Amino acid sequence: MALKVAIIGFGNVGKGVARVLSERKDGLFKVIAIADSKGAVIDEDGLDLAKVLELKNNGGLVRTSKSSMDVVRGYDYDILVEVTPTDAKTGEPGLSYIREALKRGKHVVTSNKGPVALKYKELKGLAKENNAHFLFEATVGGAMPVFNLMRAPLAGNRITGIMGIFNGTCNYILTRMANEGLPYDMVLSEAKELGIAEADPTYDVEGIDTALKLVILANAVFGMDVKLEDVDRVGISGVCLEALKLAGEAGMVIKLIGEVRPNGEEAVLKVSPRLVPKNHPLAVQGTLNAALIHTTLAGDIYVIGKGAGSIETASAILSDMLYIASSR
Amino acid sequence: MALKVAIIGFGNVGKGVARVLSERKDGLFKVIAIADSKGAVIDEDGLDLAKVLELKNNGGLVRTSKSSMDVVRGYDYDILVEVTPTDAKTGEPGLSYIREALKRGKHVVTSNKGPVALKYKELKGLAKENNAHFLFEATVGGAMPVFNLMRAPLAGNRITGIMGIFNGTCNYILTRMANEGLPYDMVLSEAKELGIAEADPTYDVEGIDTALKLVILANAVFGMDVKLEDVDRVGISGVCLEALKLAGEAGMVIKLIGEVRPNGEEAVLKVSPRLVPKNHPLAVQGTLNAALIHTTLAGDIYVIGKGAGSIETASAILSDMLYIASSR
Structure with a gap:
């Protein structure tokens, strides 16, 4: 059965993840929500990613008024892909999303350096308690494997x-x-x-x-x-x-x-x-x-x-997602 | 329960594997036999590797008359570590050992390029049929991860x-x-x-x-x-x-x-x-x-x-062995 994915953040990295997932034909992952600061697009049967990307790129993407936190808290996904921008001081807003998802026992994959640098111990502990994976290959070195290499x-x-x-x-x-x-x-x-x-x-x-x-x-x-x-x-x-x-x-x-x-x-x-x-x-x-x-x-x-690039960073995120899939 | 290991070949690579395994304290692997062209040392309760290495190095290792093939065919191991020298023309003697072990449904880890280069398709097929792993990270690039990286x-x-x-x-x-x-x-x-x-x-x-x-x-x-x-x-x-x-x-x-x-x-x-x-x-x-x-x-x-070295090559072999252990 497909793993349900929610993507939070729809900038370069989020778009890269959507692009890469839209091109996979194995049905391993199904994106049910993409949210950013302007709202969310949601389809629990699986979004048409090619369509969503096209609308996003030509400025025609119509979002519901659901917030990112609404998605994180309220929907039934297996993996949260958290790719909002890094805030080195507070880790927000990603930190709150990650915390919330892990508390719900959802796996989290992130490219966001803030939460991992600030709260690694807490988040890893939450993941362990709730039997979830917390993975962040994309935070160091982009496409260059570091954590997965070790x-x-x-x-x-x-x-x-x-x-x-x-x-x-x-x-x-x-x-x-x-x-x-x-x-x-x-x-x-x-x-x-x-x-x-x-x-x-x-x-x-x-x-x-x-x-x-x-x-x-x-x-x-x-x-x-x-x-x-x-x-x-x-x-x-x-x-x-x-x-x-x-x-x-x-x-x-x-x-x-x-x-x-x-x-x-x-x-x-x-x-x-x-x-x-x-x-x-x-x-x-x-x-x-x-x-x-x-x-x-x-x-x-x-x-x-x-070390950077939309598709390259998505590759690192995908390797974490596939690790989760293979650990089922 | 420990995975039982038989090592065939006791040159630089075999010694490296024995050394590396002797220093692990987790009890994940238990070496029950080491064989080379001169015979075999066997202890189904687990060899004292430090002792075997010491004897090997000072020339005092007394082997039984069991051959490598006797070990491959007749003993109850989970993983065959096949580290005999490469013969690019025939793949022997490693090829026969690997074939035999795979037919018995035993996992095989090798550093021997001959069998893999000559008979990859056959051996991979045998492994699949018999639900065994056939891994060879050490054949390319020594300590440098290639297959496991991909x-x-x-x-x-x-x-x-x-x-x-x-x-x-x-x-x-x-x-x-x-x-x-x-x-x-x-x-x-x-x-x-x-x-x-x-x-x-x-x-x-x-x-x-x-x-x-x-x-x-x-x-x-x-x-x-x-x-x-x-x-x-x-x-x-x-x-x-x-x-x-x-x-x-x-x-x-x-x-x-x-x-x-x-x-x-x-x-x-x-x-x-x-x-x-x-x-x-x-x-x-x-x-x-x-x-x-x-x-x-x-x-x-x-x-x-x-690309070479006794311990470095052993590191590649160990990564394959740990992959087998994690796939149980």
Whole structure:
């Protein structure tokens, strides 16, 4: 029988999920509701996703007055796909939706970093109590598998540390600066024009986004109990062209690296620009993300992929949904 | 209840598996037999692996006269860990052991490329008929997850092609030649001294090992039905220093790349030295392996890791064993 899905949030990620699910022919999932801040479309027999997407894209989507919370509380879905925007301070509105769904014993899959970074322990506890899955592959590294890579493919290993490039915007800026010899401000303007950086780029360039992801990794992988404020954080706005040139002459590049190693005397939880040899697997170009996972048996495993994108993020969400389906 | 394990083959990989299992404290697996060409040690209550390893290493291991086939046919194990050496022509002796175990409805985990490359279809069919798992993560890329990466983390994606560096010996030789400006023969001698290349290096440097791995990927991932002879294959013995220098001046390196794309007009199944930009994720150094997996949703995903090593290969075998355990 199809798993019933409610999607909360209908921006780029929500649309990507709807697109990807509309193209699946196996009938494994049936989307019964899609809600955003303007209301909800609901069909308990399953929405015609292609139609809904078409109407959404041409501005003709007529929603009922049901709110997202009405859907979360009142409908009979199996999986809540929570893809509202990240609020790093409060986690809202996603946090309330996730809490509510888990309390109802519904599985939750999210791409929303706020709730996972702020309330991992509480939400994981709620999931456990209510015999539900709480999965968030899409919160770190977009299409690049991290949590699902550590689960089965690296099963049997203890993970002793993770470092990597977890923000495509910063990596794009540093790559362009290094390759073209262009100053920070110029590349940042270009990135804004291309839609790679936000109008207010603070969240990315000051390393906040990377730090949120580190908090998620720290708490979820290593059982730490840390907050955004605990991350030792320096962004890329202070990286000057001269530093990149000197690095280049020494066969290095400068990358914004996030690193987490679990509690103990040599615990690390930091985001900062760091020198990386040009021929090192983490020295990836453009908007790519990369992670280095230190393991006890397999040694160092690297994974590299697209850190963002509507369909790419939907791929990560889908892998979580399929995990739930396979665990039935 | 513990899953009972029989290990066939007690060289580097077999010892690695025994070591890794001896250090697990969860009682999930119990090794009841280890056999090699000299006989077998058997204890249906579970071998003391630390003791067996110690005796094996100091030459004091006393085996019964039971043969590997006696163990495969006559004992009550749940998982056969088949780690005898690869024979690319016949697949033996591993092929017969795997066939026999699958016919008995036993799960098989192997690191042996011969049987998988030669008889994938038959063995997969036998496994299916007998409701057993037939898993071989360790055959491609050592510790680097490939099959297990494509299974759950990239679930929902269609894989449209795979290319990569699947032989650490060749990659070591090409890396040293490029970085140090040393000729092929000199680096090959060095690699032999370091134990990175075999006394007869043909199998690696002529691309046969890489081709075998491609055959496994072609048949197992893409449902093709190809043989070693179908691979368009060129090794690295013809790569001259001049070519590496010219490549270097153009910001490129030369790597032995295996590539498979499924049947159709643009089907590809080839091993050859190819130019790769220095800053490309596949341009990994030393003995590292790297794979680029083309997917329909997640885009291009790269994974990089150690392609060989006793414990690293054991890690891949263990991930397969844990998959079997979790599927019970």
